[in-house]
Amino acid sequence: MEAKPRLPDDRVNLPSSHPLADAGQLIAFVVALGLLLFAAVAYSVELVVWLLPHDTEVRLAHELWPAEEPTADDAERHEKLQALVEALASGWPDNPYRLQVRIAREEQPNAFALPGGLVLVTEGLLDSAESENELAFVLGHEIGHFRGRDHLRGLGQGLLFQLVLASIGVGGGDIRLLGDTGLIAGLSFSRDQERAADRFGLELLQHHYGHAAGAGIFFERVASSDPVHTSMPTFISTHPDPRERAAEIRKLAAQRGYRLQGRLRPPL
């Protein structure tokens, strides 16, 4: 036997495609798969949401968010706020919820609609509102979300997405990024939902005051101020463009014959 050492072709064990091209393809495929999954989840949640009875929702909510009594110095403001919410809600005759309002100790002006009929407003919102009418519009908007059961849908989507990801074993490290994104996507409402909530807020305002002055002023103020320096950055980032919403409101008011001017009541 004769020894003839030779070097074998080393390209055999190396991939022939460029790693970045391969990575790009892979990422695109996984993203497409993720989107498909998200769509499937959204659709199935849509079906469930309408089937959930209101009293079950209220019961669940009270277990998840145990009621926190407001402190003594807030009590007066809280009473007025509660009265305002209830007065506004009288414009919704089919209201199945016993609406409750809570004040969150946060400087950023914001308002949330939580399952079970809980309306959360921040101290920041109460302080920055220049009239009761403005505040009433924001509250009316949140009540509008309850009517569309938007809060349930968003939460349900977020939760289900997380659940699906966890069940297929994806949950650690960088892939968790996808899960968080899914949750955030679930918490923000769609354009249509926002538009419907704005519309309902407008109706409630008209019903309560006889005019819709609060809505007009609110958006004018938000739209005219520089987005960077506005006093309501959080509110804006979780909602669509204020200029668009202002235009929608004006259009709707004109359609329904609501007046956007009127006497404003002092803030709470």
Next chain:
Amino acid sequence: MVDLIVLLVLLLVTYGTGRWFEQRHFESIRQREAQLLPLLTSTLSTIPSSAPVERSEMVCGSVVVSLDYFKRFIAGLRGIIGGRIKPYEPLLDRARREAMLRMRERARAEGFDMVVNVRLETSRLASAAADGKRTAGVEILAFGTAVKLAAAG
């Protein structure tokens, strides 16, 4: 959104650094393989020569190669959809060849003519920090018997 941008930047940067190390390593490997070509290697236990053996000794070479973020990320995605993890293949190839080269360099340094009955062992070093789930590196060990033939005449 910021998280995604950070992720992309990290991926591109680690891809770049990983590739740079890889290219350099491959160049070095190819050079040394060409140099060491006369030093026979075989996985057979028989010696490919009729000349008598002067001395022999077991030699080994090993190397631990680390994974970079880009490779790990791709492996993570492949863990979902399955298939070949292409970035790992050059990694293991160079680790193997490096281990073999080190073994042969050792043999040459000691004055041997060839290495026979070469065996290769691969093992994964798990990261203690991530509960043993993350791979800290891959170790490849090459070992065989180095043989020196008696000089002719």
Next chain:
Amino acid sequence: MILSNLEEVPGRQIVEFYGVVSGSTVRAKHIGRDFMAGLKNLVGGELKGYTELLHEAREEALARMTQQAQSVGANAVVNVRFSTSSVAQGAAELFAYGTAVRVE
């Protein structure tokens, strides 16, 4: 290409000997197989999904080794050995190596 895991090809003579050749591939299993494996771990039995996967990977590793052997002009690979190792969670490296020779 003749493959043998003996040190020789039975009935033939090795006339030239070229050196070590190898073929490897790294494969990951997908979520579906993982899920099925999880279920099988409850009831027992063969994990057909994994068997198939590793079989395919091994075939590919052998094919690559054969390709390397061809590139040095060999017509047989003797003393073929396999090595399977875990390189990442849920991924395995299949490695086949042997000595490329010419037999007559």
